[in-house]
Amino acid sequence: MATVAPGVPTGPYHAVLDHIHPEPTSFIRKYVFSIDAKVIGIQYMITGGIFFVIAGLLAEIIRTQLLSPHGAILSAATYNSVYSMHGSAMVWFVVIPLLTGAFGNFVMPMQIGARDVAFPWLNLVAFWIFPVAGVILFSSFLVGAPDAGWTEYPPISLQGPPGTNLWCIAVFLIGISSTMTGINFLVTIYKMRAPGMTFTRMPLFVWAQFATTPLLFIATTALGAALAALFIERVFGVPFYDPKRGGSPVLWQHMFWFYSHPAVYIMIIPGFGIISEVLPTFARKPIFGYKMIAFSSVAISLLSFSVWAHHMFTSGMVPWLQLPFMIITMVIAIPTGVKIFSWMATLWGGSINWKTPLLYATGFLITFTYGGLTGFFLAAVPLDYHEHGTYFVVAHFHYVLYGGSIMSLFAGIYYWWPKMTGRMYNEKLGQLQFWLTFIGFNATFTPMHWLGLLGMPRRVATYDPQFQFWNQFASISSYVMALGTVLFFYILFDSIRNGKKSGPNPWGARTLEWMVSSPPPYYNFKKIPAVLAAPYDFGNPLPYLGLEAAPGATEATPTSASHPVPTY
Amino acid sequence: MAQRVVKPKTNLGPGFWPVTAFIAVLSAVMVYLVETSPLPIGLIQAGAPADSIDALFRFLGAVAAVIFNIVVIYTIYFGIVFARPKGAPPNTIGVQIHDAPVLEFWWTAIPTILVVILSIYSVKIWADLQNSQGDVLTVEAIGYQFGFQFRYPKVKGLVNEMHLPLNTPTTIHVTSRDVIHGFWIPELRMKADMVPGLINTIRVTPTVPGTYHIICSEFCGVAHSAMDQKMVIESQQAFAKWFARQAGGSGSSGGGGTAIAIDKGHADAGQKLFGQKCSACHSVGPFDQKQVGPGLGKIFNDPAHPKLVNGDAPTPQNVAKIIQSGFQGDMGVMPSAQVNQLSNPDIANLVAYLASLSKK
Ligand code: HEC
Ligand code: HEM
Ligand SMILES: [Cu+2]
Ligand SMILES: [Cu+2]
Numbered sequence: 001m002a003t004v005a006p007g008v009p010t011g012p013y014h015a016v017l018d019h020i021h022p023e024p025t026s027f028i029r030k031y032v033f034s035i036d037a038k039v040i041g042i043q044y045m046i047t048g049g050i051f052f053v054i055a056g057l058l059a060e061i062i063r064t065q066l067l068s069p070h071g072a073i074l075s076a077a078t079y080n081s082v083y084s085m086h087g088s089a090m091v092w093f094v095v096i097p098l099l100t101g102a103f104g105n106f107v108m109p110m111q112i113g114a115r116d117v118a119f120p121w122l123n124l125v126a127f128w129i130f131p132v133a134g135v136i137l138f139s140s141f142l143v144g145a146p147d148a149g150w151t152e153y154p155p156i157s158l159q160g161p162p163g164t165n166l167w168c169i170a171v172f173l174i175g176i177s178s179t180m181t182g183i184n185f186l187v188t189i190y191k192m193r194a195p196g197m198t199f200t201r202m203p204l205f206v207w208a209q210f211a212t213t214p215l216l217f218i219a220t221t222a223l224g225a226a227l228a229a230l231f232i233e234r235v236f237g238v239p240f241y242d243p244k245r246g247g248s249p250v251l252w253q254h255m256f257w258f259y260s261h262p263a264v265y266i267m268i269i270p271g272f273g274i275i276s277e278v279l280p281t282f283a284r285k286p287i288f289g290y291k292m293i294a295f296s297s298v299a300i301s302l303l304s305f306s307v308w309a310h311h312m313f314t315s316g317m318v319p320w321l322q323l324p325f326m327i328i329t330m331v332i333a334i335p336t337g338v339k340i341f342s343w344m345a346t347l348w349g350g351s352i353n354w355k356t357p358l359l360y361a362t363g364f365l366i367t368f369t370y371g372g373l374t375g376f377f378l379a380a381v382p383l384d385y386h387e388h389g390t391y392f393v394v395a396h397f398h399y400v401l402y403g404g405s406i407m408s409l410f411a412g413i414y415y416w417w418p419k420m421t422g423r424m425y426n427e428k429l430g431q432l433q434f435w436l437t438f439i440g441f442n443a444t445f446t447p448m449h450w451l452g453l454l455g456m457p458r459r460v461a462t463y464d465p466q467f468q469f470w471n472q473f474a475s476i477s478s479y480v481m482a483l484g485t486v487l488f489f490y491i492l493f494d495s496i497r498n499g500k501k502s503g504p505n506p507w508g509a510r511t512l513e514w515m516v517s518s519p520p521p522y523y524n525f526k527k528i529p530a531v532l533a534a535p536y537d538f539g540n541p542l543p544y545l546g547l548e549a550a551p552g553a554t555e556a557t558p559t560s561a562s563h564p565v566p567t568y
Numbered sequence: 569m570a571q572r573v574v575k576p577k578t579n580l581g582p583g584f585w586p587v588t589a590f591i592a593v594l595s596a597v598m599v600y601l602v603e604t605s606p607l608p609i610g611l612i613q614a615g616a617p618a619d620s621i622d623a624l625f626r627f628l629g630a631v632a633a634v635i636f637n638i639v640v641i642y643t644i645y646f647g648i649v650f651a652r653p654k655g656a657p658p659n660t661i662g663v664q665i666h667d668a669p670v671l672e673f674w675w676t677a678i679p680t681i682l683v684v685i686l687s688i689y690s691v692k693i694w695a696d697l698q699n700s701q702g703d704v705l706t707v708e709a710i711g712y713q714f715g716f717q718f719r720y721p722k723v724k725g726l727v728n729e730m731h732l733p734l735n736t737p738t739t740i741h742v743t744s745r746d747v748i749h750g751f752w753i754p755e756l757r758m759k760a761d762m763v764p765g766l767i768n769t770i771r772v773t774p775t776v777p778g779t780y781h782i783i784c785s786e787f788c789g790v791a792h793s794a795m796d797q798k799m800v801i802e803s804q805q806a807f808a809k810w811f812a813r814q815a816g817g818s819g820s821s822g823g824g825g826t827a828i829a830i831d832k833g834h835a836d837a838g839q840k841l842f843g844q845k846c847s848a849c850h851s852v853g854p855f856d857q858k859q860v861g862p863g864l865g866k867i868f869n870d871p872a873h874p875k876l877v878n879g880d881a882p883t884p885q886n887v888a889k890i891i892q893s894g895f896q897g898d899m900g901v902m903p904s905a906q907v908n909q910l911s912n913p914d915i916a917n918l919v920a921y922l923a924s925l926s927k928k
C-alpha cells in the first residue's frame with residue numbers, strides 16, 4: 001500500500017475556512033447566485049428537468065402527429081418546428097447539462113475529496129447562461145421556431161423562420177457554458193484531488209468526467225464558429241454556406257459534426273461513469289477491470305474526434321475518405337465492448353442488491369449494447385447508403401441517447417437522490433417506474449428500425465399509409481413511457497414530502513461523497529481526507545484517513561471472511 | 569484482507585454451462601435464420617447493389633445477434649443467480665475479484681478480430697460498389713422543392729419521370745437546384761444527397777421491373793414529407809419506346825418553367841382526374857367545406873375568399889401554378905404535380921374543370 005502523500009491535513013480547518021468562504025446566509029446567495037458546486041448541481045438538475053418535461057411533451061406531440069399517415073394534429077410547418085425544437089432541447093438543454101453540469105457539479109468535487117470546483121465563480125456564470133439560453137431557445141416559438149432539424153443544414157436553414165436566429169444564439173451560449181464547465185472540471189480534477197488520490201484511485205465517475213472535458217472545450221469551439229457563420233449569413237448576408245453565392249453547404253456539415261460526434265460522447269461517457277459507480281455498489285464487489293474502464297473512456301474520447309464524417313457518407317466527399325472514417329468508427333466499438341464486458345463481469349459473483357438504480361444500470365447495459373450494434377450497421381458505408389436519413393437512424397440514436405444517456409441519468413438520480421435530499425424514495429414505485437420506462441422505450445423505438453429499413457425517411461409530417469400500424473404502435477408505447485415519466489416526478493415529490501430519512505450512506509457505498517452527511521455540509525469535508533486506495537474493495541476497511549466520519553457511515557463487513565461467496 | 573483468488577473454472581455459478589450452451593444454440597439458430605433469409609430487411613431487391621448490401625446486412629446481423637445474445641442472456645442470468653437471497657444480511661459482499669487478465673485479453677482480442685473482419689468485408693463491398701459498372705446509361709437527377717427531374721442523354725430539356733431499362737448498368741448523377749435533398753430508392757438500397765453545387769454519383773443495375781419510389785431523405789422544406797415520386801423499371805423495349813417519346817417530343821415538359829396551355833383544357837377529362845387525384849383532399853363545395861384542403865367548387869369567384877391560399881389572385885394561371893408546384897400553408901401540404909403525377913395537359917384539364925364548377 002502506497003504511503004500517504006505529504007501534506008495530509010491534520011488540524012481542524014473550520015476557522016480558516018470560515019474566514020475564506022463563510023457560508024452565505026441570504027436566500028439569494030445561498031440558493032440563487034450560489035457558488036457552491038452542490039447547489040449549482042441541483043440548479044442544473046431542476047432547470048434540466050424542466051427542459052426535459054418541455055422537450056418530452058414535444059416528443060409526445062411528434063408521436064401523436066404520426067398516429068395518422070396524413071398527420072393527425074399539426075400542419076407540416078408546425079410539425080417541423082416541433083421535432084427540431086425537441087431534438088435541440090434534448091441534446092443541448094437536457095442531456096449535456098444534466099450529465100456534466102448537474103452530476104459533475106454535485107458529485108465530482110465530493111468524490112475527489114474537494115470542497116468545491118476550482119473556479120466557483122466561473123461555475124456560477126456557466127450555470128446562469130444555461131436557463132437564459134433555454135429561454136431564448138424556447139422563445140423562438142413566438143417568432144417562428146427553427147424547422148430544419150437539430151442539425152440545421154444550410155441552405156434550407158438559411159431560409160428558416162426568424163426563430164432560427166434565436167436558435168443560433170441559444171446554442172452558441174450553451175456552448176460557452178459547456179466550454180467553461182469543461183475547463184473548470186479539468187482543472188478541478190487535475191489539481192484538487194485529495195492527497196493520496198492518485199489517478200488510479202479516482203472513482204470511475206471522476207474518470208468519466210475527466211475524459212469528457214477535452215470534448216467540452218475543444219469540440220464546442222468548432223460548433224461556435226459554425227454557428228457564428230450561420231448567424232452572420234442569415235442576418236448580414238455574408239455567404240459562408242450558400243452555394244449560389246460561393247459558399248459551401250458541406251462546410252457546415254463538417255463543422256457541425258466535428259462538434260456533434262464528440263458531443264454524443266459528451267452525452268454518454270459521464271453516463272458510463274454513473275453505471276460504473278452503481279454496479280459495484282449494488283453488486284457489492286469491486287468494479288471489474290478498473291483500469292480498462294478508466295482508460296477506455298479516454299480512448300473513446302480521443303478517438304471520437306476523428307469519426308465525424310460517418311454522418312456524411314451520402315453528403316458528398318472523396319470516396320476513399322469514407323474508409324478511414326468507417327474504420328475508426330468501428331474501432332471505437334472495441335473500447336466500448338471492453339466496458340460492456342467489464343460491467344457484466346462486475347455482476348458476476350456479486351451479492352446483488354436489486355434496487356432501482358441497478359435496474360436502470362442493467363437496462364442501460366442492454367439497450368446501449370443494442371444501440372451500439374446498430375451503430376455498426378450505420379458505420380459500414382454501403383449499409384449507410386440505405387439507412388442514412390431514415391427512421392433506422394432515429395431508432396439507433398434513441399437507443400444510445402434514451403437507452404444510454406437517459407437511463408444512466410435515471411440510475412444516477414435514484415442513486416444520488418438520498419445524498420441530495422437526505423431522503424429515500426419509494427422503492428416499489430421506483431421499480432414500477434423502471435419497468436414502464438424500459439418496456440415503453442423498447443416498444444416505442446424497436447419498430448423504427450424496420451420502418452426505416454422498409455422506406456420511411458426521418459423528419460416527415462406525413463408518411464406512406466403502409467407504415468401506419470407500426471407508427472401507431474410506437475405512438476401508443478410512447479404514452480406508456482410518458483406515464484413512466486409522470487410517475488418519476490411523482491416519486492420525487494413523494495420522497496421530498498414523505499420519504500424516510502436516508503442517513504449518510506444508505507447503499508453501503510464506498511466513494512467519498514457517501515462519507516459525509518446527507519445532504520452534505522457546506523464545506524463537504526471539514527478535514528480533507530487522505531486516500532489510501534481505490535474505493536471499490538468491499539469488505540476492506542475504508543481507504544480514507546482523517547475523515548470525520550459521519551454518524552452511521554460504518555462500513556459493511558463480510559459476513560464470513562472465509563466464505564464471502566454467495567452460497568449456491 | 570488478502571485478496572481471494574477465485575478460479576473461475578470451478579466456481580462459475582450454478583447452471584453456467586447450460587446457459588452458455590443455450591446461448592450457443594440460440595445464436596446458431598439466429599445466425600442460420602439471418603444468413604439464409606433471402607430478404608433480410610424484408611424489402612425486395614430491384615437490382616444491384618441491393619444484393620451485395622443485403623449480404624453485408626446479413627453478415628453484420630449475424631455478428632450482432634451473437635453479441636447481443638451474449639450480453640443480454642449472461643446479464644440476466646448473473647442478475648438472477650447472484651441476487652442476494654431474501655433475508656441475507658445487508659452487508660453481505662460479493663466475490664472480491666478485480667480483474668482476470670486472460671479473460672480481458674480475449675474479450676479485447678476477439679472483438680478486435682471481429683472489427684478487422686467486418687472492416688475488410690465492408691471495404692470489399694464498398695470497393696465493389698465503387699468499381700461497379702455504370703455508364704451504359706447515364707441519367708442526371710435534379711432535386712428541387714419539391715420534386716425530382718431528370719435529364720437523359722439526347723433528350724432536350726428535363727423530364728418529370730424516371731424510367732430505367734432492365735439489366736442496364738446505369739450511372740445516376742444527382743444534384744439540386746435549390747436546397748439539399750436526398751435521392752433514395754429503397755428497393756435498390758441506394759441513396760445520395762442532392763447538394764446544390766455538387767454532383768454525387770451512384771451506380772445501379774435494375775433487374776426487377778416494377779414501379780418504385782424515389783424518396784427524399786434529407787429535410788428540404790415544408791413539403792419534404794410529400795417529396796416521394798414514382799419511378800419505373802421496365803424492359804429495354806418498353807424503355808426504348810418511352811425514351812423515343814421523350815426524345816421526339818422536343819423540349820418536353822420542364823418543371824415550373826414551361827407554359828401550360830390553359831385554354832386547351834377539357835372540363836370532362838378534368839372531372840375524371842379530379843375524382844382520381846384530388847377528391848381525397850378537396851370537396852367541390854365552397855372554400856369552407858374543408859377536408860384536408862379547402863373546397864374548390866367556387867375557387868374562381870368566391871367573394872368570401874377573394875385570394876388563393878398563397879395570396880395570389882384567382883386567375884387560371886395562378887391556380888395552375890398551385891397545382892403545378894404544390895403549396896404549403898396553414899392548412900397543410902398541397903402536393904406538387906410531380907407527386908400527383910400530372911402532366912401539363914392534365915393540369916389544363918383540371919383548371920378547365922374547376923372553372924366550369926365556378927360558373928355554376
Ligand atoms: C394530400 C391532400 C391533397 C391533395 C391530394 C390535393 N390537394 Fe390541393 N390542397 C391541399 C391542401 C392542404 C391545400 C391548402 C394548402 C394550404 O393553404 O395550407 C390545397 C390547396 C389547393 C388549391 C388552392 C386552393 C385555394 O383556395 O387557394 C388548389 C387550386 C388545389 N389545392 C388543387 C388541387 C388539385 C387540382 C388536386 C388534384 C390534382 C389537389 N389539389 C390535390 C391538399 C391536397
Ligand atoms: C455512444 C453514444 C452514441 C450516441 C449518443 C449517438 C448518437 C447519434 C446521433 C444523434 C445520430 C444521428 C445523426 C443524424 O441526425 O443523422 C447518430 C448517427 C450515427 N451513429 Fe451514433 N451515437 C452513439 C454511438 C454510436 C456508435 C457506438 C456507433 C458505431 C459503432 C455510432 C455510429 C453512428 C453512425 C455511423 C451514424 C450516422 C448515421 C447516418 O447519419 O446515416 N454511433 N448517432
Ligand atoms: Cu457520430
Ligand atoms: Cu426533402
